[in-house]
Amino acid sequence: MPVDRENSSTVSGDASVVSSTGNQNPPPPKKKRNLPGMPDPGAEVIALSPKTLMATNRFVCEICSKGFQRDQNLQLHRRGHNLPWKLRQRSSKEVRKKVYVCPVSGCVHHDPSRALGDLTGIKKHFCRKHGEKKYKCDKCSKKYAVHSDWKAHSKICGTKEYRCDCATLFSRKDSFLTHRAFCDVLAQETANNHLTQTNLLFPQTLLLPDPEPHLKSPAAPPTSPPSVALPTKIASPSVLPVPSSSESPQDNPLEVIMEEEAIGFNVSSSGGISGDPTSNSNGTPRTLGFNMSSSVGISGDHSSNNNNGIYAGLFSSTSTASPSLYASSTPSTSPFPPPSSSMEPISLCLSTNPSLFGPTIQDPPPPHFLTPLSLPPPQPAMSATALLQKAAQMGSTGSGGSLLRGLGIVSTTSSSMELSSHDLGLGLLPCSSGGSGLKELMLGNSCVFGPKQTTLDFLGLGRAVGNGSSNPGGGLSALLTSIGGGGGMDVFGTAAEFSGKDIGRSS
Amino acid sequence: MTRTRIISPTRFPSLKSQRCGSGGDASFMEQLLLHCATAIDSNDAALAHQLLWVLNNIASPDGDSSTQRLTSAFVRALLSRAVSKIPTLFSTFGNTVFQPPADEIHRFSVVELAGFIDLTPWHRFGFIAANEAILTAVEGYAKVHIVDLSLTHCMQIPTLIDAIATKLNKPLLLKLTVVSSASNFPPFINISYEELGSKLVNFATSRNIEMQFTIIPSTYSDGFSSLLQHLRMYPTSYNEALVVNCHMILRYIPDETLTPSSPSSLSLRNVFLNQLRSLNPTMVTLIEEDADLTSDNLVTRLRSAFNYFWIPFDTTDTFMSEQRRLYEAEISWKIENVVAKEGVERVERTETKGRWLERMRDNEFGGVRVREEAVSELKAMLGEHAVGWGMKKDDDDESLVLTWKGHSVVFATVWVPI
Numbered sequence: 001m002p003v004d005r006e007n008s009s010t011v012s013g014d015a016s017v018v019s020s021t022g023n024q025n026p027p028p029p030k031k032k033r034n035l036p037g038m039p040d041p042g043a044e045v046i047a048l049s050p051k052t053l054m055a056t057n058r059f060v061c062e063i064c065s066k067g068f069q070r071d072q073n074l075q076l077h078r079r080g081h082n083l084p085w086k087l088r089q090r091s092s093k094e095v096r097k098k099v100y101v102c103p104v105s106g107c108v109h110h111d112p113s114r115a116l117g118d119l120t121g122i123k124k125h126f127c128r129k130h131g132e133k134k135y136k137c138d139k140c141s142k143k144y145a146v147h148s149d150w151k152a153h154s155k156i157c158g159t160k161e162y163r164c165d166c167a168t169l170f171s172r173k174d175s176f177l178t179h180r181a182f183c184d185v186l187a188q189e190t191a192n193n194h195l196t197q198t199n200l201l202f203p204q205t206l207l208l209p210d211p212e213p214h215l216k217s218p219a220a221p222p223t224s225p226p227s228v229a230l231p232t233k234i235a236s237p238s239v240l241p242v243p244s245s246s247e248s249p250q251d252n253p254l255e256v257i258m259e260e261e262a263i264g265f266n267v268s269s270s271g272g273i274s275g276d277p278t279s280n281s282n283g284t285p286r287t288l289g290f291n292m293s294s295s296v297g298i299s300g301d302h303s304s305n306n307n308n309g310i311y312a313g314l315f316s317s318t319s320t321a322s323p324s325l326y327a328s329s330t331p332s333t334s335p336f337p338p339p340s341s342s343m344e345p346i347s348l349c350l351s352t353n354p355s356l357f358g359p360t361i362q363d364p365p366p367p368h369f370l371t372p373l374s375l376p377p378p379q380p381a382m383s384a385t386a387l388l389q390k391a392a393q394m395g396s397t398g399s400g401g402s403l404l405r406g407l408g409i410v411s412t413t414s415s416s417m418e419l420s421s422h423d424l425g426l427g428l429l430p431c432s433s434g435g436s437g438l439k440e441l442m443l444g445n446s447c448v449f450g451p452k453q454t455t456l457d458f459l460g461l462g463r464a465v466g467n468g469s470s471n472p473g474g475g476l477s478a479l480l481t482s483i484g485g486g487g488g489m490d491v492f493g494t495a496a497e498f499s500g501k502d503i504g505r506s507s
Numbered sequence: 508m509t510r511t512r513i514i515s516p517t518r519f520p521s522l523k524s525q526r527c528g529s530g531g532d533a534s535f536m537e538q539l540l541l542h543c544a545t546a547i548d549s550n551d552a553a554l555a556h557q558l559l560w561v562l563n564n565i566a567s568p569d570g571d572s573s574t575q576r577l578t579s580a581f582v583r584a585l586l587s588r589a590v591s592k593i594p595t596l597f598s599t600f601g602n603t604v605f606q607p608p609a610d611e612i613h614r615f616s617v618v619e620l621a622g623f624i625d626l627t628p629w630h631r632f633g634f635i636a637a638n639e640a641i642l643t644a645v646e647g648y649a650k651v652h653i654v655d656l657s658l659t660h661c662m663q664i665p666t667l668i669d670a671i672a673t674k675l676n677k678p679l680l681l682k683l684t685v686v687s688s689a690s691n692f693p694p695f696i697n698i699s700y701e702e703l704g705s706k707l708v709n710f711a712t713s714r715n716i717e718m719q720f721t722i723i724p725s726t727y728s729d730g731f732s733s734l735l736q737h738l739r740m741y742p743t744s745y746n747e748a749l750v751v752n753c754h755m756i757l758r759y760i761p762d763e764t765l766t767p768s769s770p771s772s773l774s775l776r777n778v779f780l781n782q783l784r785s786l787n788p789t790m791v792t793l794i795e796e797d798a799d800l801t802s803d804n805l806v807t808r809l810r811s812a813f814n815y816f817w818i819p820f821d822t823t824d825t826f827m828s829e830q831r832r833l834y835e836a837e838i839s840w841k842i843e844n845v846v847a848k849e850g851v852e853r854v855e856r857t858e859t860k861g862r863w864l865e866r867m868r869d870n871e872f873g874g875v876r877v878r879e880e881a882v883s884e885l886k887a888m889l890g891e892h893a894v895g896w897g898m899k900k901d902d903d904d905e906s907l908v909l910t911w912k913g914h915s916v917v918f919a920t921v922w923v924p925i
Contacts, residue, residue: 128894142825172891174635174666175625181665181710182617182703 043097045112050103053123104130124148536566536578537813540585544809544846547589552596555589559596573820580820580839581813584846588805591847612840613833614697617660617706623694624662626830627822628892629917632909633754633794634663635888636919638670639881641750644790644923646675650747652682654738656731657754660696661685664707672714681711681718686734688726692759692844692854693837727759728851730775735782748789755795758857764801765851780870784924791872791922793863797908797915800845800857812845818911825893860918864904873925874905882907 052058057067059074063081068074099115100122109116109125116122124146133143135150139157144150162176163169165185170176543558559582566578589596615623624630645651651671655661664683671681687700696703704720711718725734743749763774783791798815802808819838823831844855864874882900885907889896897910909917 172625172888174631174888175621177669178621178625178662178665179618181668182621182706184618 043099043115043117045101045115046098047101048103048122050126053100053103053126102126102130532572533574533577533817536562536574537810540578540581540813541806541809543582543585544588544805547585547592548805550593552593555593556596559586559589573823574817576835577813577817577820580816580835580842581809581846583839584843587843588847612693612695612836614695616697617703620660620694620696621662623830623833624659626826626834627819628889628896628909629819629822630659630662630754631888632885632898632907632917633792633919634666635885636877636881636907637752637754637792637794637921638663638667639884640790640792640875640877640921641667641752642670642674643878644750645671645678645748648746648748648789649678650680650682650744651678652684652743652747652749654684654734654749654751655754656686656752656756658692658756659694659754660690660700661703661707663752663754665710668707668711668714668716668718672711672716677716679717681716682721683707683718684721684723684734684737686723686725686731688724688728691727693840727756727854728761730760730779730782732782735779735786738786739782742786749786751783751788751791753791753793753795757793757863758795759854761851762801762856762858764803764856767803777866777870780866780872784870784872787924789923790875791867792920793867793922794917794919795860795863796857797860797918798857799859799862800855805846809846812842816842818914818916822893822895822911860904860906860908860915860920863918864906864920867920867922871925872922875921875923876905877907877919877921 056069059068059071060066061068061074061077061081063078063083066077068077097117098119099112099117100119101112101115102109102122102125104110104126107129109122116125127145128149131145133145135144135147136142137144137150137154137157139154142153142157144153161171162173164176164180164183166183168179168183170179539558539562543555543562546555546558562578562582562585566575566582568576568579568583570576570579641653653664653667655664657663661683668681671678683704685700685704690696700722704722708718708720723734723737725731725737738749757776757779760779761775763769763776766774796815799811800808800815802811816838820835823834826834841855844853848854867874882898885898889898889909895912897913899908899910900906901908905920907919908915909919
């Protein structure tokens with residue numbers, strides 16, 4: 001239970017003081033763990049610089065100046081100095097809980113109200129989010145900035161729990177299952193299983209124009225002959241639409257599909273088909289593949305005249321979906337009794353909330369990607385040029401894109417920038433967010449223009465467009481040209497000079 | 508001096524990699540893209556030309572940052588559009604300065620696809636949520652009929668089969684129906700649906716489930732009318748559950764923006780839902796991406812697309828390079844479809860969650876909350892992916908939403924007739 005804090009320099013903006021229990025008798029309240037990023041309102045906020053944050057030895061012994069990462073370690077060390085008891089005591093003032101903020105502005109945890117209560121936590125956060133990923137797992141390609149994250153991952157990496165027969169490992173059951181369902185190895189396996197069973201194997205051909213479609217065992221090694229003298233055919237012209245006159249023409253395309261190729265299907269020895277097959281004179285199995293049980297008396301019933309009957313019983317269908325390709329069991333005239341369990345549909349909890357379609361919650365606009373302002377409408381050309389020009393102008397005022405400044409060529413370009421903005425005399429339109437990026441980018445672009453003198457020329461920007469076309473285009477090209485350095489003509493010369501500089505710097 | 512030697516942008520990687528690391532650049536890229544789009548649509552060849560050139564220089568498809576690669580995909584799409592709208596541009600650009608459009612899309616083997624869809628929770632999120640709901644819906648039925656309308660070619664089914672096999676009293680029959688037209692947009696597979704089906708049946712068998720696989724030739728462009736017709740012709744019996752699982756497919760059904768003149772009730776999307784409702788299915792699951800890419804105005808559409816597709820590009824940080832290339836190629840296909848195509852060719856007409864909820868309600872479906880077990884399973888799954896993935900539960904409308912760095916990505920909803 002939170003304890004009353006008198007001190008008002010709190011984490012949250014308002015003075016949210018939490019009251020104590022007021023009763024001294026119960027045992028001291030258990031230390032409550034705040035949710036990460038939602039610190040105790042009365043805690044003291046500590047803002048460390050990145051350097052201090054990452055410093056390894058913050059706790060220093062006053063006697064021998066030895067540094068320690070943790071306070072406990074320091075205390076342990078101090079004991080070894082045999083201090084007199086007075087000096088051994090800690091300061092008696094009440095220790096306030098400390099919370100830490102991330103030094104990177106713009107970060108979620110930079111705001112005191114989202115500070116983290118644990119120094120180690122803030123250090124890890126700082127590394128994870130703003131640090132370089134120095135640790136790489138050697139088994140997979142994952143990279144980590146925090147050593148302990150990397151260690152934790154390495155422990156589980158490779159200790160995958162699911163293994164397919166094709167020797168692929170999976171850490172999650174669902175990816176394993178999905179793979180397994182489609183892995184060819186499974187097909188082989190089931191085929192092999194069937195070979196070992198006594199019955200139910202059928203020769204290779206399936207379906208087809210053949211009036212007595214055969215069933216095909218899936219992926220069975222071509223050399224596997226049926227080992228049992230089982231009926232190998234499905235009776236009848238199963239390909240043709242059967243009893244239900246309601247068959248629609250739409251079935252035909254499916255039958256075409258069915259006829260096209262030898263289709264594999266599965267014959268399994270599982271399932272619950274048993275009992276007497278319903279004999280059906282129509283016996284037109286419309287379904288082609290099936291799974292059948294071997295435990296079924298079917299294997300026993302070899303009476304040939306009943307062959308059709310058997311399978312007919314299994315496959316005759318009046319209500320099963322007709323254009324099926326792979327059926328695995330009996331139709332509605334199932335020889336075995338339906339499960340005695342309740343058949344009534346599950347009653348689902350319907351949401352009775354009338355505001356089912358209440359106002360869609362809008363997500364906060366993505367910080368980086370949503371343009372807060374709408375585009376200035378009908379003068380796109382102006383804006384585009386203005387964009388470029390604004391960038392140029394921003395560079396020319398000396399504040400300089402950090403990129404270019406970093407490259408040390410601000411001074412070189414400032415004159416040309418001024419030229420360009422002077423040249424164009426265009427008013428600046430307020431362009432939306434990303435101003436600094438814009439400036440950086442555009443100044444960066446001017447570096448690009450340098451090395452690309454040939455493409456510049458190829459696109460004729462230095463010439464044709466500047467000469468005769470409409471204003472905005474002309475403005476843009478003039479800008480580009482002048483960025484390239486000076487007048488319109490000698491693009492290459494200056495550009496080369498440019499390129500030398502910036503390539504050098506940027507490597 | 509008209510030297511026309513083309514320099515591929517990737518010749519200067521050092522220049523590229525410096526830029527576009529920070530978020531500010533994304534805004535700038537977006538601006539340029541929007542201006543370019545406006546220029547193209549107003550037939551301003553000169554400006555379009557210049558902007559495309561600038562964009563091409565600053566955004567490389569192999570760039571270090573995802574923003575660059577995202578922008579590059581948009582640039583290619585804009586170029587494709589520009590060239591078809593402004594023929595003069597074609598003669599200038601040809602195919603040399605810019606990368607060729609991503610015509611060649613990879614065809615996955617099913618095993619490859621199985622691995623691919625699990626690279627991020629993008630699909631697995633919907634799979635888990637839907638399968639959980641489906642399990643509760645079909646429990647107790649002798650026959651279970653799943654109609655799987657999914658972008659992912661039945662990748663949801665193996666886990667469903669396994670769940671049915673392990674958690675439920677086994678149904679007598681599991682019927683799976685799919686449509687043949689889910690192969691006009693990525694991901695593309697390299698086998699026929701017949702083969703795919705046989706593998707699934709095989710798998711079901713190995714789990715002791717009787718299964719039947721049916722392929723109905725039906726297409727999104729007419730709102731799956733032949734599928735619905737088929738379902739009407741073979742109505743479900745009393746002890747049969749009919750579940751229609753719609754995973755990122757319904758967006759391909761033409762909506763009002765394709766036929767603006769006809770009344771909303773005639774939009775194929777509404778017609779589909781209406782007819783679906785009349786089949787009285789036991790349950791319908793609807794998983795879609797939460798974005799609005801339907802606007803007729805290119806600039807609006809591009810802005811929406813840019814502010815959505817940055818997400819998949821951003822998630823590829825942990826991928827291997829080949830996976831990333833494939834993944835980004837798929838997204839680029841979509842970007843090109845949204846930006847460069849019009850009319851019936853523009854199939855990616857994703858709508859927001861709010862709009863879908865409205866449609867479902869209008870067609871007499873009611874939302875159902877997914878169980879807590881599902882929510883914990885989802886959280887556990889998300890925990891195994893990169894740190895940016897999260898989810899939120901929307902209590903107002905019973906939806907579950909997958910988020911990346913707080914932004915909505917995919918929503919999963921479950922419906923029953925009311």
